[in-house]
Amino acid sequence: MIKVGIIGVGTVGTSVVKILQKNRDIITARAGKEIRPVFGVVKNLNRDRGVDIPLSDSVDDVLNDEEIDVVVELMGGVDDAFKVVKKALAKGKAVVTANKAMLAYHRYELQQSANRQPIGFEASVAGGIPIIKALREGLSANHIVSIKGIMNGTCNYMLTKMMSDGVEFDEILKEAQELGYAEADPSFDVGGYDAAHKLLILASIAYGIDAKPEDILIEGIENINSEDIFFANEFGYNIKLLTIAKKSGDSVELRVHPALIDKKEMIAKVDGVMNGVSVIGDCVGETMYYGPGAGGDATASSVIADLIDIARNGNNSPMLGFKKILKNDILKLKKADEIFTKYYIRLIVEDKIGVLSKISNILGKQNISIGSFLQKQSKDAKFATLLFSTHKCYEKDVQIAMKEIGECDFVKQKPAMIRIED
Amino acid sequence: MIKVGIIGVGTVGTSVVKILQKNRDIITARAGKEIRPVFGVVKNLNRDRGVDIPLSDSVDDVLNDEEIDVVVELMGGVDDAFKVVKKALAKGKAVVTANKAMLAYHRYELQQSANRQPIGFEASVAGGIPIIKALREGLSANHIVSIKGIMNGTCNYMLTKMMSDGVEFDEILKEAQELGYAEADPSFDVGGYDAAHKLLILASIAYGIDAKPEDILIEGIENINSEDIFFANEFGYNIKLLTIAKKSGDSVELRVHPALIDKKEMIAKVDGVMNGVSVIGDCVGETMYYGPGAGGDATASSVIADLIDIARNGNNSPMLGFKKILKNDILKLKKADEIFTKYYIRLIVEDKIGVLSKISNILGKQNISIGSFLQKQSKDAKFATLLFSTHKCYEKDVQIAMKEIGECDFVKQKPAMIRIED
Numbered sequence: 128m129i130k131v132g133i134i135g136v137g138t139v140g141t142s143v144v145k146i147l148q149k150n151r152d153i154i155t156a157r158a159g160k161e162i163r164p165v166f167g168v169v170k171n172l173n174r175d176r177g178v179d180i181p182l183s184d185s186v187d188d189v190l191n192d193e194e195i196d197v198v199v200e201l202m203g204g205v206d207d208a209f210k211v212v213k214k215a216l217a218k219g220k221a222v223v224t225a226n227k228a229m230l231a232y233h234r235y236e237l238q239q240s241a242n243r244q245p246i247g248f249e250a251s252v253a254g255g256i257p258i259i260k261a262l263r264e265g266l267s268a269n270h271i272v273s274i275k276g277i278m279n280g281t282c283n284y285m286l287t288k289m290m291s292d293g294v295e296f297d298e299i300l301k302e303a304q305e306l307g308y309a310e311a312d313p314s315f316d317v318g319g320y321d322a323a324h325k326l327l328i329l330a331s332i333a334y335g336i337d338a339k340p341e342d343i344l345i346e347g348i349e350n351i352n353s354e355d356i357f358f359a360n361e362f363g364y365n366i367k368l369l370t371i372a373k374k375s376g377d378s379v380e381l382r383v384h385p386a387l388i389d390k391k392e393m394i395a396k397v398d399g400v401m402n403g404v405s406v407i408g409d410c411v412g413e414t415m416y417y418g419p420g421a422g423g424d425a426t427a428s429s430v431i432a433d434l435i436d437i438a439r440n441g442n443n444s445p446m447l448g449f450k451k452i453l454k455n456d457i458l459k460l461k462k463a464d465e466i467f468t469k470y471y472i473r474l475i476v477e478d479k480i481g482v483l484s485k486i487s488n489i490l491g492k493q494n495i496s497i498g499s500f501l502q503k504q505s506k507d508a509k510f511a512t513l514l515f516s517t518h519k520c521y522e523k524d525v526q527i528a529m530k531e532i533g534e535c536d537f538v539k540q541k542p543a544m545i546r547i548e549d
Numbered sequence: 550m551i552k553v554g555i556i557g558v559g560t561v562g563t564s565v566v567k568i569l570q571k572n573r574d575i576i577t578a579r580a581g582k583e584i585r586p587v588f589g590v591v592k593n594l595n596r597d598r599g600v601d602i603p604l605s606d607s608v609d610d611v612l613n614d615e616e617i618d619v620v621v622e623l624m625g626g627v628d629d630a631f632k633v634v635k636k637a638l639a640k641g642k643a644v645v646t647a648n649k650a651m652l653a654y655h656r657y658e659l660q661q662s663a664n665r666q667p668i669g670f671e672a673s674v675a676g677g678i679p680i681i682k683a684l685r686e687g688l689s690a691n692h693i694v695s696i697k698g699i700m701n702g703t704c705n706y707m708l709t710k711m712m713s714d715g716v717e718f719d720e721i722l723k724e725a726q727e728l729g730y731a732e733a734d735p736s737f738d739v740g741g742y743d744a745a746h747k748l749l750i751l752a753s754i755a756y757g758i759d760a761k762p763e764d765i766l767i768e769g770i771e772n773i774n775s776e777d778i779f780f781a782n783e784f785g786y787n788i789k790l791l792t793i794a795k796k797s798g799d800s801v802e803l804r805v806h807p808a809l810i811d812k813k814e815m816i817a818k819v820d821g822v823m824n825g826v827s828v829i830g831d832c833v834g835e836t837m838y839y840g841p842g843a844g845g846d847a848t849a850s851s852v853i854a855d856l857i858d859i860a861r862n863g864n865n866s867p868m869l870g871f872k873k874i875l876k877n878d879i880l881k882l883k884k885a886d887e888i889f890t891k892y893y894i895r896l897i898v899e900d901k902i903g904v905l906s907k908i909s910n911i912l913g914k915q916n917i918s919i920g921s922f923l924q925k926q927s928k929d930a931k932f933a934t935l936l937f938s939t940h941k942c943y944e945k946d947v948q949i950a951m952k953e954i955g956e957c958d959f960v961k962q963k964p965a966m967i968r969i970e971d
Contacts, residue, residue: 146690146832156757157689159872249687255833257687264864265671265679267579268568268853335578393839396818410568411677411840411850417815418836428833431690439872442686443862450581450861 128161129438132189134211135201136167136176139225139250142427143199144178147434154431158438162431166192168202190214197437199430200224209233216240223433225250225426231324235337238446246446247433252325253278253402255425256418257432262406263332263448269408271333274372275548278325280400280420281309281316282348282368286385287398289356290365296351308400318347319368319383326370326383329404332448333372334379334458344463346384350543354473354503358514359387362499365395369548378461387471387516387547464523469498469547471516472529477537478504478511486513489531493524510539516547550583551860554611556633557623558589558598561647561672564849565621566600569856576853580860584853588614590624612636619859621852622646631655638662645855647672647848653746657759660868668868669855674747675700675824677847678840679854684828685754685870691830693755696794697970700747702822702842703731703738704770704790708807709820711778712787718773730822740769741790741805748792748805751826754870755794756801756880766885768806772965776895776925780936781809784921787817791970800883808970809893809938886945891920891969893938894951899959900926900933908935911953915946932961938969 131147133140144164147154155161167182168189176182186202189195190211198215200222202208208229212222216237221244224230230237230251237246249259253276262271277283285299292299300317303309315321323345330336348368359366364387373380388395393415397403402420407413419425436442476482490497498516505512517525529542553569555562566586569576577583589604590611598604611617612633620637622644624630630651634644638659643666646652652659652673659668671681675698684693699705707721714721722739725731737743745767752758770790781788786809795802810817815837819825824842829835841847858864898904912919920938927934939947951964 142832150690150692150831153692154690156871156873157867159867255830256836257683260682260687261679261838264858265682265854266850267857268572268576268850270572270575393818396815408677408850409572410564410846410853412844412847414678414838414840416683416836416838419834422834424832425834428688428690428830431832432687435689436686436866439867440865442864442866444858444864445579445581445861449578451578 128163129196129434130163130165130194131197131199131434132166132168132192132195133164133199133201134168134186134189135203136169136178136182137201138423139426139430140167140201141176141178142423143430144180146424146427146431154435158435160438162434162438166195186211190218195220197221197223197434200226203228205229205232212237213240216242216244219244221245221437223247223430225430227251227321227324227328231327231340234328234331234447241446245437245442247436248328249433250426250429252328253404253416254418254420254422255428256402256404256416256420257429258329258404258416259332261416262329264444266406266408266411266414267448269410270374272374272407272409274329274333274404274406275394276322276326276329276370276402276404277367277394277397278370278402278404278420279316279322279368280402281313282322283397283402284308284400285317286348286351286366286368289351290360293353293356295353296349317349319345322368322370323383326372326381330372330379330381334374335447335449335452336379336458336460338381338460342460344382344384348385351385354512354514355471355543355545358471358501361501362516363390364388364547365390366545367395371548374458377458379458380461380466382463382466385545387545389549464521464526466522467519469517469519469549470525471514471545471547473543474513474532474538475505475510475540476513477539478509479537482537485535486532489528493520493528495520495524495528550585551618551856552585552587552616553619553621553856554588554590554614554617555586555621555623556590556608556611557625558591558600558604559623560845561848561852562589562623563598563600564845565852566602568846568849568853576857580857582860584856584860588617608633612640617642619643619645619856622648625650627651627654634659635662638664638666641666643667643859645669645852647852649673649743649746649750653749653762656750656753656869663868667859667864669858670750671855672848672851674750675826675838676840676842676844677850678824678826678838678842679851680751680826680838681754683838684751686866688828688830688833688836689870691832692796694796694829694831696751696755696792696826696828697816698744698748698751698792698826699789699816699819700792700824700826700842701738701744701790702824703735704744705819705824706730706822707739708770708773708788708790711773712782715775715778717775718771739771741767744790744792745805748794748803752794752801752803756796757869757871757874758801758880758882760803760882764882766804766806770807773807776934776936777893777965777967780893780923783923784938785812786810786969787812788967789817793970796880799880801880802883802888804885804888806968808968810970886943886948888944888968889941891939891941891971892947893936893967893969895965896935896954896960897927897932897962898935899961900931901959904959907957908954911950915942915950917942917946917950
């Protein structure tokens with residue numbers, strides 16, 4: 128039997144306990160031994176969790192219990208959780224965690240802290256989708272060409288609704304909050320930070336690269352409006368908050384931002400609260416993984432899969448996918464202004480002669496050429512909305528052009544830009 | 550270092566050798582040691598394989614070579630391959646195989662033959678998609694509610710083309726043969742047998758059930774015509790060759806046949822030669838896995854993933870997912886005539902008064918009620934094509950009704966039926 132202590136018995140923790148009990152027979156048959164939740168730690172002992180295991184409000188009750196083989200860390204937060212997990216490892220316990228924020232900062236230290244014990248973290252990325260396992264083990268023969276992920280259900284729900292119903296950001300945010308898909312403070316989700324944490328974990332497994340959230344480009348979906356949705360629908364795109372990892376030569380691009388994607392791509396078909404991750408490998412080509420990225424039971428499915436791996440006597444794959452450090456093959460992080468892609472740009476300008484030529488001039492100076500173009504009359508007849516895409520160009524040049532255009536007196540609103548991922 | 554002998558150096562074998570050499574550095578970094586292809590066995594030594602490893606035409610040269618740690622079996626066929634693999638296991642070698650036909654018949658015997666050595670078979674199902682790993686390890690916490698797979702690229706290419714271009718089966722088969730997507734003798738693919746082998750392997754991992762191809766319903770796509778495509782498009786369906794495993798109570802349905810699927814379902818969006826497998830688990834809900842189901846490099850990606858698992862010192866998961874036999878929970882195979890689903894039926898009848906009422910009578914006697922209905926004039930004005938779907942009913946009743954309708958003198962052609970999977 129494997130005895131499990133759970134630190135943090137909230138939505139996911141409760142599901143872990145209940146599923147271990149409800150599916151005990153089949154889990155035992157698959158794992159070869161029973162996996163029993165024996166203890167839980169909560170902040171507030173007065174709230175009923177609906178689980179029939181002993182609870183305490185002291186982490187030490189789990190850490191010091193020599194009977195407990197595995198600590199499941201579901202407390203959240205970065206540094207406190209890291210301390211708890213390190214202590215558990217020091218005590219010789221295996222660890223399973225769903226804590227993406229902690230891993231975004233401390234995954235390499237954790238890998239070093241483990242003294243042969245397994246550390247499972249399938250639940251930290253894309254909830255119930257076994258993407259860690261697919262990338263680390265299933266695709267291990269491949270140089271990973273790219274990873275494109277839709278890994279925040281809140282954003283995907285909102286963007287899907289905006290695309291289908293044409294509603295504005297603020298309205299759909301309120302609705303998402305009422306449905307429980309968005310937090311009271313939604314900035315962590317809609318700002319792209321949650322997705323970024325997940326991307327960094329996948330990037331380590333794909334590339335062995337140790338990047339922190341501060342090192343990469345992170346943009347949220349707050350500025351997407353109905354004009355952008357209109358353009359996207361008109362030209363056959365969906366708008367998604369995309370996490371992107373891409374290798375070219377000896378460098379890796381890591382970025383999180385809204386992107387226009389061709390509706391025909393498989394990843395563009397991932398709608399609503401669902402998550403999807405498309406991985407291109409140099410041998411396999413494209414594979415895609417789709418499923419629920421959040422929710423108590425779906426996330427618990429991944430937590431328990433890690434527990435079963437441990438019970439089966441370990442998955443001996445290295446935590447972050449590499450057994451040796453790639454000395455001759457260390458990849459560097461590409462700077463954000465070196466991004467080379469297509470762009471969509473939205474401008475609101477005075478509707479008068481000469482404006483378009485001035486804008487074309489500014490773009491031309493930066494070697495930016497226009498692909499598709501759409502001009503719409505604004506409600507206020509004095510102004511026009513210009514929506515256009517560019518051919519491939521450098522981010523640095525786009526930023527310079529956007530700044531210069533923004534300073535023109537005929538431009539009514541700060542220019543907006545969305546990258547296009549083909 | 551791990552030394553690998555490859556039995557069968559065809560398309561996949563050649564890719565395995567070349568990728569192990571080309572991606573040697575990253576594979577070594579991930580696996581912790583080099584994985585080196587050292588020997589190949591081929592039937593015909595005169596054909597150039599374009600690989601720079603020693604070749605022989607004797608299987609024994611690999612089996613008796615004590616230096617060789619792992620045998621990769623890519624020779625195909627059922628019984629000969631099974632003998633070779635058993636000998637390799639008896640010699641203490643680990644085995645990696647892509648041979649779905651052998652596994653469809655001998656997977657449980659193989660599991661017993663292994664004396665702690667790993668047997669990898671990721672490549673046997675859905676080519677480059679790590680579906681074995683996802684199901685056996687990633688979703689191990691779940692009772693599997695259902696698996697719906699598109700696991701034959703030939704059929705999916707043909708059906709996708711028939712849906713988009715409205716061409717008939719024979720024409721598209723010729724095209725697929727010219728493109729190399731279909732064999733000269735296509736019956737193994739278009740008849741559903743290849744997909745059935747893969748389904749049986751997944752069913753073992755999901756349910757611990759030992760079924761053989763002869764035990765299950767297998768129907769191919771040979772009888773799909775443009776009328777069916779017309780109906781499907783009209784009512785929002787795609788037609789796919791679907792492999793279905795479904796649990797209800799203490800029994801499991803396993804079947805392979807063309808099916809109408811709602812275009813909105815994620816699995817319905819898997820087009821062309823690509824494969825996709827949708828798995829519903831009782832905790833996680835629906836996850837889907839998408840990618841190339843065939844091709845040398847894609848299949849080699851899975852073969853090498855298994856080799857890396859072995860080099861990493863073993864994935865200790867039980868070969869077929871269960872460490873113990875589920876004594877109290879042994880599932881029985883549902884009989885084909887107990888299927889309970891919706892049906893689409895195509896009839897060509899004389900266009901005269903009273904025909905529809907006779908057909909309705911026959912259906913009514915079997916408790917079959919009609920959902921959607923479409924009547925089309927045939928080219929020959931004397932005949933009409935009747936296309937309709939039913940509400941949910943029993944396969945047995947549908948078969949009886951189809952037989953009775955087929956015997957009516959006003960019916961011009963044997964009635965055709967496709968199951969609808971919602």
